[in-house]
Amino acid sequence: MIAGMIQSAENQKLQGGQFDHADRLFNSVRDTWLSAAGKGNTSDVKELIPEFFYMPEFLENQFNLDLGEKQSGEKVWDVILPPWAKGSCREFISKHREALESDFVSENLHHWIDLIFGYKQRGK
Structure with a gap:
Protein backbone atom coordinates (compact mmCIF):
# COMPACT_ATOMS: atom_id res chain seq x y z
CA MET A 1 0.00 0.00 0.00
CA ILE A 2 2.90 2.34 0.70
CA ALA A 3 4.07 1.86 -2.89
CA GLY A 4 0.67 3.09 -4.08
CA MET A 5 0.97 6.27 -2.03
CA ILE A 6 4.50 6.90 -3.31
CA GLN A 7 3.37 6.39 -6.90
CA SER A 8 0.45 8.77 -6.36
CA ALA A 9 2.78 11.44 -4.99
CA GLU A 10 5.13 11.01 -7.95
CA ASN A 11 2.23 11.26 -10.41
CA GLN A 12 1.18 14.53 -8.78
CA LYS A 13 4.71 15.92 -9.09
CA LEU A 14 4.61 15.25 -12.83
CA GLN A 15 1.43 17.31 -13.14
CA GLY A 16 2.50 20.37 -11.14
CA GLY A 17 1.17 19.14 -7.80
CA GLN A 18 -2.17 17.94 -9.20
CA PHE A 19 -3.38 14.69 -10.67
CA ASP A 20 -3.85 14.65 -14.44
CA HIS A 21 -7.16 16.01 -15.76
CA ALA A 22 -9.98 13.77 -14.53
CA ASP A 23 -11.14 13.00 -18.08
CA ARG A 24 -7.72 11.48 -18.85
CA LEU A 25 -7.49 9.27 -15.76
CA PHE A 26 -8.22 5.55 -16.01
CA ASN A 27 -11.55 5.23 -14.25
CA SER A 28 -13.72 3.00 -16.47
CA VAL A 29 -12.80 -0.35 -18.01
CA ARG A 30 -15.56 0.04 -20.61
CA ASP A 31 -14.63 3.57 -21.67
CA THR A 32 -10.94 2.70 -21.88
CA TRP A 33 -11.68 -0.39 -23.97
CA LEU A 34 -13.94 1.52 -26.35
CA SER A 35 -11.31 4.22 -26.84
CA ALA A 36 -8.44 1.79 -27.42
CA ALA A 37 -10.45 -0.59 -29.64
CA GLY A 38 -12.14 2.13 -31.69
CA LYS A 39 -11.91 1.73 -35.43
CA GLY A 40 -9.43 4.11 -36.96
CA ASN A 41 -8.14 5.31 -33.57
CA THR A 42 -4.52 4.21 -33.76
CA SER A 43 -3.28 6.89 -31.36
CA ASP A 44 -4.84 5.34 -28.23
CA VAL A 45 -2.56 2.37 -27.64
CA LYS A 46 -2.91 0.46 -24.39
CA GLU A 47 -1.66 -2.78 -22.89
CA LEU A 48 -2.78 -4.50 -19.72
CA ILE A 49 -0.25 -3.93 -16.96
CA PRO A 50 0.56 -6.89 -14.66
CA GLU A 51 -1.68 -5.46 -11.92
CA PHE A 52 -4.72 -6.45 -14.02
CA PHE A 53 -3.92 -10.08 -13.19
CA TYR A 54 -3.02 -10.03 -9.50
CA MET A 55 -3.77 -6.76 -7.68
CA PRO A 56 -7.43 -5.79 -7.18
CA GLU A 57 -6.40 -2.87 -4.95
CA PHE A 58 -5.16 -0.84 -7.92
CA LEU A 59 -8.77 -0.47 -9.08
CA GLU A 60 -9.88 1.18 -5.83
CA ASN A 61 -9.23 4.66 -4.48
CA GLN A 62 -8.19 3.27 -1.09
CA PHE A 63 -6.50 6.47 0.05
CA ASN A 64 -9.54 8.68 -0.68
CA LEU A 65 -7.54 10.83 -3.08
CA ASP A 66 -9.32 13.75 -4.71
CA LEU A 67 -9.04 12.71 -8.36
CA GLY A 68 -11.28 15.51 -9.59
CA GLU A 69 -14.39 15.68 -11.73
CA LYS A 70 -14.87 14.94 -15.40
CA GLN A 71 -16.31 17.57 -17.71
CA SER A 72 -19.62 15.74 -17.35
CA GLY A 73 -19.57 16.54 -13.61
CA GLU A 74 -18.98 12.90 -12.68
CA LYS A 75 -16.56 12.56 -9.75
CA VAL A 76 -13.64 10.20 -10.39
CA TRP A 77 -13.31 7.61 -7.65
CA ASP A 78 -12.89 3.83 -7.99
CA VAL A 79 -12.49 2.32 -11.46
CA ILE A 80 -15.90 1.46 -12.92
CA LEU A 81 -15.90 -2.28 -13.64
CA PRO A 82 -17.81 -4.18 -16.34
CA PRO A 83 -21.11 -5.79 -15.26
CA TRP A 84 -19.65 -9.32 -15.32
CA ALA A 85 -17.35 -8.37 -12.40
CA GLU A 98 -8.60 -17.22 -15.60
CA ALA A 99 -8.59 -15.86 -19.16
CA LEU A 100 -4.80 -15.43 -19.18
CA GLU A 101 -4.33 -19.05 -18.11
CA SER A 102 -6.87 -20.41 -20.62
CA ASP A 103 -6.12 -22.81 -23.47
CA PHE A 104 -7.18 -20.13 -25.98
CA VAL A 105 -4.49 -17.72 -24.79
CA SER A 106 -1.87 -20.49 -24.70
CA GLU A 107 -2.73 -21.48 -28.27
CA ASN A 108 -2.63 -17.89 -29.56
CA LEU A 109 0.15 -16.29 -27.53
CA HIS A 110 2.52 -16.42 -30.50
CA HIS A 111 0.31 -13.87 -32.32
CA TRP A 112 0.77 -11.37 -29.49
CA ILE A 113 4.53 -12.02 -29.44
CA ASP A 114 4.69 -11.34 -33.20
CA LEU A 115 2.68 -8.14 -32.73
CA ILE A 116 4.75 -6.78 -29.85
CA PHE A 117 8.22 -8.09 -30.71
CA GLY A 118 8.05 -9.51 -34.22
CA TYR A 119 7.12 -8.87 -37.80
CA LYS A 120 3.61 -7.54 -37.03
CA GLN A 121 4.92 -4.52 -35.08
CA ARG A 122 3.79 -2.08 -37.75
CA GLY A 123 0.17 -3.20 -37.50
CA LYS A 124 0.23 -5.26 -40.68
Missing part, protein backbone atom coordinates in the same frame (compact mmCIF):
# COMPACT_ATOMS: atom_id res chain seq x y z
CA LYS A 86 -20.48 -7.90 -10.24
CA GLY A 87 -18.96 -4.81 -8.59
CA SER A 88 -16.05 -6.83 -7.20
CA CYS A 89 -12.44 -5.94 -7.94
CA ARG A 90 -11.42 -9.42 -6.80
CA GLU A 91 -13.87 -11.03 -9.26
CA PHE A 92 -12.51 -8.79 -12.04
CA ILE A 93 -8.90 -9.85 -11.33
CA SER A 94 -9.90 -13.50 -10.95
CA LYS A 95 -11.60 -13.52 -14.37
CA HIS A 96 -8.59 -11.82 -15.97
CA ARG A 97 -6.26 -14.42 -14.50
Whole structure:
Protein backbone atom coordinates (compact mmCIF):
# COMPACT_ATOMS: atom_id res chain seq x y z
CA MET A 1 0.00 0.00 0.00
CA ILE A 2 2.90 2.34 0.70
CA ALA A 3 4.07 1.86 -2.89
CA GLY A 4 0.67 3.09 -4.08
CA MET A 5 0.97 6.27 -2.03
CA ILE A 6 4.50 6.90 -3.31
CA GLN A 7 3.37 6.39 -6.90
CA SER A 8 0.45 8.77 -6.36
CA ALA A 9 2.78 11.44 -4.99
CA GLU A 10 5.13 11.01 -7.95
CA ASN A 11 2.23 11.26 -10.41
CA GLN A 12 1.18 14.53 -8.78
CA LYS A 13 4.71 15.92 -9.09
CA LEU A 14 4.61 15.25 -12.83
CA GLN A 15 1.43 17.31 -13.14
CA GLY A 16 2.50 20.37 -11.14
CA GLY A 17 1.17 19.14 -7.80
CA GLN A 18 -2.17 17.94 -9.20
CA PHE A 19 -3.38 14.69 -10.67
CA ASP A 20 -3.85 14.65 -14.44
CA HIS A 21 -7.16 16.01 -15.76
CA ALA A 22 -9.98 13.77 -14.53
CA ASP A 23 -11.14 13.00 -18.08
CA ARG A 24 -7.72 11.48 -18.85
CA LEU A 25 -7.49 9.27 -15.76
CA PHE A 26 -8.22 5.55 -16.01
CA ASN A 27 -11.55 5.23 -14.25
CA SER A 28 -13.72 3.00 -16.47
CA VAL A 29 -12.80 -0.35 -18.01
CA ARG A 30 -15.56 0.04 -20.61
CA ASP A 31 -14.63 3.57 -21.67
CA THR A 32 -10.94 2.70 -21.88
CA TRP A 33 -11.68 -0.39 -23.97
CA LEU A 34 -13.94 1.52 -26.35
CA SER A 35 -11.31 4.22 -26.84
CA ALA A 36 -8.44 1.79 -27.42
CA ALA A 37 -10.45 -0.59 -29.64
CA GLY A 38 -12.14 2.13 -31.69
CA LYS A 39 -11.91 1.73 -35.43
CA GLY A 40 -9.43 4.11 -36.96
CA ASN A 41 -8.14 5.31 -33.57
CA THR A 42 -4.52 4.21 -33.76
CA SER A 43 -3.28 6.89 -31.36
CA ASP A 44 -4.84 5.34 -28.23
CA VAL A 45 -2.56 2.37 -27.64
CA LYS A 46 -2.91 0.46 -24.39
CA GLU A 47 -1.66 -2.78 -22.89
CA LEU A 48 -2.78 -4.50 -19.72
CA ILE A 49 -0.25 -3.93 -16.96
CA PRO A 50 0.56 -6.89 -14.66
CA GLU A 51 -1.68 -5.46 -11.92
CA PHE A 52 -4.72 -6.45 -14.02
CA PHE A 53 -3.92 -10.08 -13.19
CA TYR A 54 -3.02 -10.03 -9.50
CA MET A 55 -3.77 -6.76 -7.68
CA PRO A 56 -7.43 -5.79 -7.18
CA GLU A 57 -6.40 -2.87 -4.95
CA PHE A 58 -5.16 -0.84 -7.92
CA LEU A 59 -8.77 -0.47 -9.08
CA GLU A 60 -9.88 1.18 -5.83
CA ASN A 61 -9.23 4.66 -4.48
CA GLN A 62 -8.19 3.27 -1.09
CA PHE A 63 -6.50 6.47 0.05
CA ASN A 64 -9.54 8.68 -0.68
CA LEU A 65 -7.54 10.83 -3.08
CA ASP A 66 -9.32 13.75 -4.71
CA LEU A 67 -9.04 12.71 -8.36
CA GLY A 68 -11.28 15.51 -9.59
CA GLU A 69 -14.39 15.68 -11.73
CA LYS A 70 -14.87 14.94 -15.40
CA GLN A 71 -16.31 17.57 -17.71
CA SER A 72 -19.62 15.74 -17.35
CA GLY A 73 -19.57 16.54 -13.61
CA GLU A 74 -18.98 12.90 -12.68
CA LYS A 75 -16.56 12.56 -9.75
CA VAL A 76 -13.64 10.20 -10.39
CA TRP A 77 -13.31 7.61 -7.65
CA ASP A 78 -12.89 3.83 -7.99
CA VAL A 79 -12.49 2.32 -11.46
CA ILE A 80 -15.90 1.46 -12.92
CA LEU A 81 -15.90 -2.28 -13.64
CA PRO A 82 -17.81 -4.18 -16.34
CA PRO A 83 -21.11 -5.79 -15.26
CA TRP A 84 -19.65 -9.32 -15.32
CA ALA A 85 -17.35 -8.37 -12.40
CA LYS A 86 -20.48 -7.90 -10.24
CA GLY A 87 -18.96 -4.81 -8.59
CA SER A 88 -16.05 -6.83 -7.20
CA CYS A 89 -12.44 -5.94 -7.94
CA ARG A 90 -11.42 -9.42 -6.80
CA GLU A 91 -13.87 -11.03 -9.26
CA PHE A 92 -12.51 -8.79 -12.04
CA ILE A 93 -8.90 -9.85 -11.33
CA SER A 94 -9.90 -13.50 -10.95
CA LYS A 95 -11.60 -13.52 -14.37
CA HIS A 96 -8.59 -11.82 -15.97
CA ARG A 97 -6.26 -14.42 -14.50
CA GLU A 98 -8.60 -17.22 -15.60
CA ALA A 99 -8.59 -15.86 -19.16
CA LEU A 100 -4.80 -15.43 -19.18
CA GLU A 101 -4.33 -19.05 -18.11
CA SER A 102 -6.87 -20.41 -20.62
CA ASP A 103 -6.12 -22.81 -23.47
CA PHE A 104 -7.18 -20.13 -25.98
CA VAL A 105 -4.49 -17.72 -24.79
CA SER A 106 -1.87 -20.49 -24.70
CA GLU A 107 -2.73 -21.48 -28.27
CA ASN A 108 -2.63 -17.89 -29.56
CA LEU A 109 0.15 -16.29 -27.53
CA HIS A 110 2.52 -16.42 -30.50
CA HIS A 111 0.31 -13.87 -32.32
CA TRP A 112 0.77 -11.37 -29.49
CA ILE A 113 4.53 -12.02 -29.44
CA ASP A 114 4.69 -11.34 -33.20
CA LEU A 115 2.68 -8.14 -32.73
CA ILE A 116 4.75 -6.78 -29.85
CA PHE A 117 8.22 -8.09 -30.71
CA GLY A 118 8.05 -9.51 -34.22
CA TYR A 119 7.12 -8.87 -37.80
CA LYS A 120 3.61 -7.54 -37.03
CA GLN A 121 4.92 -4.52 -35.08
CA ARG A 122 3.79 -2.08 -37.75
CA GLY A 123 0.17 -3.20 -37.50
CA LYS A 124 0.23 -5.26 -40.68
